[in-house]
Amino acid sequence: MVPPDQLPPTADEIEAIARATIAGLPDAFRAHLDDVVLIVEDFADDETLDALGIADPFELSGVYHGRPVGEKSSMDSGAPPDRIHLYRRAILDEWVDSAVGLTALVAHVTIHEIGHHFGLSDAxxxxLEASAER
Known part of the structure; x- marks a missing residue:
């Protein structure tokens, strides 16, 4: 049996890091994230990969599904909730291949997808990532 401290982080552990990242964001951002669903899965489904033109599921660590806040209108009622998907296996693969710690990497991916929710530029x-409390 493999000791627990030698097992890769679970989806729940990655979700906990992502939720802690969200909790550390400035109030102005957190206030608009209550209705965004956070989902951690091992890989993106084929439909998502095909829509993004990605052949290798290890190449996608996260994705935002929804309309940016600035593009929403009252006509959006009945639309599915906005979702942030984090892909555990792709994140772990990137973590192993980089010198970045897991917490920093999950925070980076989470904030990047939150940025899409707000329609933010990469800059x-x-x-936003620099302003998040850790």
């Missing part, structure tokens, strides 16, 4: 996403 704005980096600023």
């Amino acid at each position: 704005d996403m980096h600023a």
Whole structure:
């Protein structure tokens, strides 16, 4: 039996890191994330990969499904909730191949997908990441 401290992080552990990242965001951002669903799965499904033109599921660590806050209208009622998907196996693969710690990597992917929720540019996403409490 493999000792627990030698097992790869579970989906629940990655979700906990992502939720802690969200909790550390400035209030102005957190206030608009209550209705966003956070989902951690091992890999993206074929439909998502095909829609993004990605052949290797290890190449996608996260994705945002929804309309950015600035594009929403009252006509959106009945639409499925916005979702942030984190893909555990792709995140773990990147973690093993980089010098970045797991917490920092999951935070980076989570904030990047949150940035899409707000329609932020890459520069704005980096600023948001820098402002998050860890």
